[in-house]
Amino acid sequence: MSAIPEHEIESGVQRHARHQGMEAGGVLDQVERGFAGNPKAMQYFYDLFRDVYCEGVKPHPDKQTIGTMCVQIPDEIIHAAGGVPVRMCNGFYTDEELGSEFMPAKSCSLVKASLGMLKSQTNPYSAGIQTIVNPTTCDQKKKAAGMMREMGYDVYDMELPPVKESEEGREYWRRSVRKFTQHIGKLTGKKVTRRNLKQTIQQVGRAQLAYHRLNELRKHTPIPILGKDIFMVTNAYFFDDLARWTRATEALCAEIEARVAQGYNAAGRRSPRIVFTGSPPVFPNLKLPLMIEQADGVIVADETCSSNRLLNDMVSVDEWFMYDMVDAVADRYLKSCTCPIFTMNDDRIRRLIELYRTFNADGIIYQAFAGCSVYEMEQRSVAKAMEKEGIPMLYIETDYSPSHAGQLSTRVEAFIESLKSRRRQML
């Protein structure tokens, strides 16, 4: 009788890590192999995600990484202090399950998943993070701060006003950013100076320019690049090295420009053009974007904080001194922000209409995570405004769970078919 081989029973943590790898790998396979004609320059991004999520490569092993919870945390200032901002908004279903112990059942998948990731510490993405900067955006993020503290993280509450139009709100936020600038310098041991802040404002600006150049190309008909690839690019901005990301994106732009010159079509012959908005798709939760493009739709523009809102608005400095640069950075993150936590959402509606028009779209798909109450609440006013404009919109309430994919894809397919027949009637 042969000896029983050495066998170790997998621990819960190991199992969690393995499931995570499987989840990421599964989505990456879909993104990479589920569609024909991926741009060659996209390989950089596919590999980046595979390295971090499947191979366990820790990003920025030799730098101090600072976790950020929302789009309003100023990257320029963290970079200037010698840190690397890494966005902690997480898209893993496996983490969401873990994180659900912290939050009520009917709360946002993204917040639960972020807490799960921070709790499990199996995700190489967040490994080494000790400090988390948490802006006072939605209630769930606010309350999550206490739970992160309980887990042992150093949480910095960055106060964001609930009104962005008033001078009082602007001044309040400027003070928050000034205070943060002081704080971050102490944390990293490198003071934010005039010279390095100017440099990082320009570096982040350059990255934004690369994004804008890419985004502009999506205005073309036929569409030269699929939306799922754009989400991969912008999601990579969450954690990638700034200069490397910029170079990779610029290389992608060059390739897509060549495609435009050839009249290349990345989608189907009659694929309806979609503007995506609402709760942010964060890798690997690309469920809805992938579903749209698998159903012969194509995402040509988006209005989400994991993509367009992250990179759209740029810092404008009048006097290149600390006093004006820090305020300029603060202004960038407040006034133009279309986050639904603010009292008014006129800017978001105007933006959607403008995107619909300039990107020559056929319809809008609005994703709200079940429990993401602010996006759920804005649905009514957005739907009303779109109806008034005669813009077709599909509202989808969903979460990270893969369970109701069948039902969801039926709705998406029906919407896309209706857009196709609408276009035929208009011709």
Next chain:
Amino acid sequence: MNVKATIDRIDVRRFRFWFQLFAFAFLVYGGWLAVDLGNSLPTFACGYNRKGTAGVCYLLPLQHQLAQPWSQLFSKEGLAVLGGFALFLLWFLVLNKAWCGFICPLGTLQDWITGLRKRFGLRYSSYSDEQFAKLTWIKYGLLLVVIFVPLLIGGHFLTHDWGTAYCQLCPARMIIPLFNGDFSQWKIDFSSTGRMVLTALGMFIAGLFLAGSFLKKRFFCFFCPMSAFHYIFAKLSLFKLKKEGSKCTVCGDCYRVCDLQIKPIADDVISQDILKDDCILCMKCVAACPEQGALRVDILGKTVFESTKDGFAKRMGMEDKQ
């Protein structure tokens, strides 16, 4: 690259600096070269700078003309007032408020004082919303002084000691002649009560001008009656500042660089003609706007300068940053 794209990438700051320097020298010293642009200029080419000035600010002759006895003013002779005004309007309509942002010597001087503040690395001050709302009426008050004090003199309600009352208050009278070595305006005139009050106030305002413009960008322009006078006719001008609200993300970049703190430039997404009463048409807002075509300057309906992503990135030094 075509001409338009090149213009849209222009470094407005540098262009303005040199243009303003030239305009300053021309208006303040042009008189020595026998340049005379007449006395209906819609800008502070101060008439008290007797030898140097290349023309005269319209507010000076206007106050003289309005101070005629009413019997003259409201007769055929009064038509001369309209002649001067027509010329003023003609000058103004060509450039609109760009007279303020590019030509006014007092405006240029304030920009130089701002430059001095920057040398010290000191922060600029700004008004709160409430302060802005209150102070913005002062320029209209001063415009009333320009028009009604002379009328009261003509009607014999005031003596000629109150003549050219606004000029006595205006910092240009005291400061511009200094550039030709003329310090004669720096005195309090005790010859009569009216003169004494006006010149003392004038002295105070000149001091305020120097201190204020060190702390606040374009401090005096906010109170300038010429600016208020301009605004009455601004809609008629061929030179326009336009906004395309649908392209605006209300990011506020334009507002944050505005020397005059004009908030509607960012917040108003309805108006096409976005020029406001405090505007000096310096075009800093257009240069600071990162949205393609959201802000633009039109002359005779033709776009001469427009906000572009490209131009924005160039001016912010983002383009070649590794």
